Amino acid sequence: MTIKHIARTAAALALLTTPAVAEVDFSGKTIEWVIPFSETGGSAKWANFFAPLLSQELPGQPTVVVKYMPGAGSTKGANWFQEQDHKDGTLLFGTSGSTQFPYLLGDPRVRYEYTEWVPVMASGTGGVAYLNAEDGARFDGSANNLKDVDFIYGSQGATRLDLVPLLAWQMLGMKVEPVFGIKGRGDGRLMFERGEATIDYQTSSAYLGASADLVASGKAVAMMTWGALDEYGTIVRDPTFPDLPTFKEVCEATEGCETSGEAWDAWKAFFVSGFPVQKIAFLPAGTPDEVTETYTKAFEAVRSRPDFAEIAEQEVGKYDMFLGFAAKRATIAGTTVSAEAKAYVLQWLKDAYGVTSLE
Amino acid sequence: MDVFATALPALAEAWALILQPVVLGYLILGVVMGLAVGVFPGLGGIAGLSLLLPFMFGMEPVLGLALMIGMVAVVPTSDTFSSVLMGIPGSSASQATVLDGFPLAKKGQAARALSAAFTSSLFGGLVGALFLTLFILVARPIVLAFGLPEMLMMTVLGLSMVAVLAGRVALKGLAAAGLGLLLGTIGEADAGGSLRMATYDIPYLTDGLDLVIVGLGIFAIPEIIGLLRQDRAIAKDATLGAGWGDGVRDWVANKWLSVRCSLIGVLVGIIPGLGGSVVDWIAYGHAVQTTKDKSQFGKGEIRGVIGPESSNNAKEGGGLVPTLLFGIPGSGSMAIFIGAIALLGSGDIEVGPAMLRDNLNITYSIVWLLALANVVGTVLCIAASGGIAKLTTIRFTYLAPFLFMLISFAAFQSGQNFEDLLALVAIGLIGIFLRRFDWSRPAFLIGFVLSNPVEKFSNQAFQIASFRFRQSFGEGIEYLFSPIVIVLLIVTVVSVVMGIRQAKSIRVEGDVQSGSKRAPMVFLFVVTAYTVCALINANMIPDYNLTDKIVPLLVGGITLLCCLILTVQMILRPETDALFADKEAFGEDADAPYGLWPTLAWFGGFIAATWVLGFILALAAFLVTFLRVRAQSSWPRTLILTAGGIALMCVMAGALNRDFPPGLLQSAIDLPWPLN
Missing domain, CATH: 3.40.190.150 (Bordetella uptake gene, domain 1)
Structure with missing residues (x-):
């Protein structure tokens, strides 16, 4: 019996025995x-x-x-x-x-x-958008009074998770100017606390950890959550923040913002992939x-x-x-996103931020 | 007085929490682990902390904190070993220590340099803790006062240190800094995502170069190659001239410098977003400017060690402010620290604004655990320094292969790509030529380190300022020229003016004689060519992404201008001029028994073998060949040393759960660990 032979037999045995072991054991x-x-x-x-x-x-x-x-x-x-x-x-x-x-x-x-x-x-997670106290006073559950305000937002980049808030604010007709190049949402919040940024969003745990304090002390006004998905795939209120309206609700209350059509479908597709x-x-x-x-x-x-x-x-x-x-x-x-939603977002990224590297 | 009414009981509680035998035991355990990780260059606190993470889940909070803080606190202390003994910057916080620490080791005064550094670290850590105890209660508004224009000015202040460290020919120093800045812009731009001197076909370049690799390439490789060529010990006559007691006495003689640098450390540390990379340079610049006789800087001036080392431990304390108060990590290890705190106990300690209100006692425990860890770590380090300093008396040929091994491993850990090793060789070559032709390497490194902050802060500050100007002119001016900005502006101007006046006497590369015209001119030509390429490349970025091209264009333009003036000067001046400094012409390097290229080929060969065989097999082959052929070692000795080196690598990689670079062989067949 050569070594090769033994090895072959061992290999064959190993192959034979593997399926027999139905229990996976690590x-x-x-x-x-x-x-x-x-x-x-x-x-x-x-x-x-x-x-x-x-x-x-x-x-x-x-x-x-x-x-x-x-x-x-x-x-x-x-x-x-x-x-x-x-x-x-x-x-x-x-x-x-x-x-x-x-x-x-x-x-x-x-x-x-x-x-x-x-x-x-x-x-998954959720996200909460909030405004500075001064502009927040004009928020009435719709963005109608916010359309003529210039906002500034510390952003990690339009093609990242920030796509979801930026597109949402754009759909509401708000003028939000992103300052790109920050390293994390924590830096964005700091920019907001310093008064350099006037609008911000945080994921749920980060919001609870730090931003909720700002809202409680009157330095910020919570605007909306992105919502959560129920079992049928419908957007409902975020279980962590049941008292805050969702973007869908705010959009419905805002003139010119629609919760159907290609913009909405595109936003929702990217929201699902980015949050829930x-x-x-x-x-x-x-x-x-x-x-x-x-x-x-x-x-x-x-x-x-x-x-x-x-x-x-x-x-x-x-x-x-x-x-x-x-x-x-x-x-x-x-x-997965539909071809239409993808095309819409790519066009928007190109028009709004000059992003062309994705084509 | 309200403040004290809440602070004092919390402080007492904190001490009660800390001063339990089991807590101190965990702290010492953490310190020992931190020292073990910290002595290896390039690994630092991040690797150590992520190793501890799995154990943090549900652990008693004070115990977990003691373990983690013990580890984080001593990394900036223990990385001094490699900075002083080998000239390898252990982390970004100890780059400036190399400038004078390593020359001291070469003079046989390693133990003195080490103990002065450790005493300074200890003191810096204690000052940091003391300051924080009072300051943390009122820190919030001060941290918030540092907006983007203020941070930009702090970065500019860091850059102004180039003036001090520019070397004999100021233009060369400026061009070196410009080259560093340009290399720092390689990759995807933060703001608009445009590529600078990179392509998606080489994904490695899109992330830009890593600081660890640039630090190792610029400082470590040229020094290792230089020493290896001379075939002697690091300490010139292979004896130790001064003991650790001298270092402590040096510190006592310079205690006020240490106090000032500690305060600089804490203050810069509390500003989130700047991190540790500027602290040691600012402290070094300060040490230079406050020293009467500047002639010894770069050749082994003990004040050049005390300054940066006092600041870098104090900075850790300062870095706790943004971490604990805002939940914003000041560094990579702090980011893991925040994540780990959430795992501790029942998860109810939450880092962030609520920390001071709900967990002031825990906050104080953290501050003082940090101080205590510094004490324990320093005592251990000083005790070890006399013995470890003996390394500098060993014939360097026996050390070099292991240093190549360590820096390759460290470089690979930064991105786990084979390209990391190639980048290390490429940057190493730049470092070798910068050293040879007396272009200031510190200036290059400052440029590289600050490239990203300069670009980021100037773009963002510009954008917000123009937003404010649109509202009203007054608001814009008020935003840009806050009192802090004005103060920093004055400090910067003063430091530049003083720096330029002093730069000529500070030889960061030692004395370099001038040689012929040809070699320095070829190097200048290569630098100019790269600058032109970078400029053309940046200019191709479309205008709507102006934020991505403006800094490379501006920096590249200034660098090109420097290069052109230098070219004209080189043509006009005689070849004895300081412009044509060339280490290969006269002095140690020229007289070395081994040439530059054959020595470099050993390292190149090792990297090439890694590409084919994978790291461990290549390492075995490299160590055996090197020790037999170059060191002329006996077979038993060769085999023992080789086995020792491989065992060390395996233990480190195994314990830290790290991979080795794989080669072509590994992609062809499956091999068991550690060969895979």
Whole structure:
């Protein structure tokens, strides 16, 4: 018996035995959860929140480590993930709205295809827009009195998540001038607090952490939330801020703003991808069903922890976590836009901000 | 008095929280881990903190804070080791320390430099904590007073340090800074997303160059190559001339400088968005300007170590203000810190405006844990410095391959691309030539570091100012020329005027003799050619993205002007003029037993082998060949050292959960860790 022969037999045996083991067991393994961002962003916080919880619930209690692969606005990491095949289920990948938007807009750097990946969990957030006290006094549930005010807004870039608020304000007929190039929404809030910016928005947890104080002390006036999706895909009030009107309500109350038609459809498509389905955890293409199932069960167990609602408030807020089939449906909703909506947004980006690199 | 009524009980509570044996135990554990990570250049607090993150979930808040703060606090202390001993800037906060710390090590006074640096760090940390205890209660309006024009002026003040560090020929220093600024604009513009000197076909360039790589390339590679060519120890006669006691005495003699630089550190640290990159340069500039005899700067002036080191630990304290009060991280490690605090305990400590109101005791615990960590870290570092300083007496040929190993690993960690290594070599070449022809490397680095802030703040301030001017002229003027801006403007002008007068006596590159005309002119020609390319490239950006082209055009224009004047001067002046400084003509480099290119080829070969074989296999081959051929080491010694180096890499990568650069081999076949 040669060594080659032994190796071949071993390989054959391994092939034979693998399907027989229906139970997926990660004992002694290390699961790498790769996120295409640096250690400092929101996605890092998200993955690091779930990693230890997931580790407890996966069979065999594997170590779950978060790895960072930042670059090219997260397209580098996503392009890398596209090249990965299923091996033993120890690779997990997390994307966010910043990965979805370039994909939706046809960014030239995108070489990844969402439809080939296997989603296991999706979670979302909401957002709140607010105005400075002086202009906020003229807000009456509609933007009718705000149309002749010049606003300034600290923005990370028109092709990023800021697309959603900028397009919303434009649809309301407001004149909002973005100051581009800030590094995070925290910088935007600071600009607002210094009085340099006069309008701002924050995601739910950031709003609760800092901006809500400004509103409570009268230094700012909350304007609207972007809303949340119900199970039929309709925009309803954000469960975290049930007292605030949604953009949809404000739009309906404002002259010249319509909640149907191509502008509305385009806004809604990008809103869904940027907020209710903002962060998605994927397994690589070709992952067998039993592995997917194992992850879904583990995330379900995480969600049904008695203390989950409490510990998750900071990270995921009162928003749904989509698992299994719901994650699949959410991913489709978050990563597809109609050709018309895409064309509308591209034209708007070109007209309003001179963005041409996406064509 | 209200303030004190709330502050004092909270302060007492904070001390009660901290002074428990178990808390102190965790703090020391954190400090030890921080020291272990911090001595390696380029890794710093971010790597260490993300390592701790998984353990923070549900941990008792004070214990978690002790562990994390212990780690963050000592990184700017321990990275001094590599700055002083090897001339490798351990992090952006200790770049200025290299200028005088490394020459001291070369004189055999490494232990003195280290202990002076550590004592300064300790003092800076304590001043920072003391100041914050009072200041944090009233800091909010002051932080808010720093708008975009103020931040722009702070950045300009940082840039004005170029005047001090420009070297013998001011125009060369200015051109070096301009080149640094231009390299800093490479990639996607922040404002409009236009590409500058980059293409989507090379995704690596669209993100721009990383500070870690530029710092290593500009300072570390030229020094390592330079020393390796001479085949001797770092300390010239391989003995240690001064002990750690001298360093402490040096600090005592310069305590007021240390006080002033600590305050500079805290004040700059509290401004969010500036971060640590300007602090050490401003402190260095201050140290130069307040020293009577300036002739020793760049050659081993202890005040050049005390200044920046006092400021960089104090800055960590200052950096807590935006982090805790506004929830806005002042640095990468602070961003992870904020994320980690949310995981602690039941998650009810929330960083942000509510922190002072609801958790003043925790806030004070953080401030004083930081101070305490500084004390523990410094004591450990001073205790170790005498022993570690002995590294400078080892024949450098035995150190160099391991330094190549460490800086390659560090560079790769910044972006995890093979291109990181190529960029390191390319920037290293720039560094080698800047050093050779006496173009100020500090000026280049200041330009690079401040490129992004200058562009960002000037664009944004301009946009908001024009918005205000549209409302009324008065409002615009009021916005642009606030009292803070005017004060900073005066400080800048004074520092430039003084700097220009003093620059001639400050030789940041040591004494460089002049050689023939040809080599310096070729280098100038290459710089000019790049500047022209960058200008043409920037000019091609369409006008609606004016924000993306204005800074490259302006900076490029000034750089080009400097280059053209230099060209004319070079043609007119005789070849003995300081313009034609060339290290290869006379002095150490010219007399070195080994040439520049063969020495560089070792490093180039290592990178090329990595491209084919992957990092670990290439490293094994490189270490064995280098030690056998270049160091003429015996086989047993070679094998032991090689095994040691590879083991160190594996332990580091394993513990920090980092990858190694893969090569062609790895894309062809699957190999087990660590070969994959």
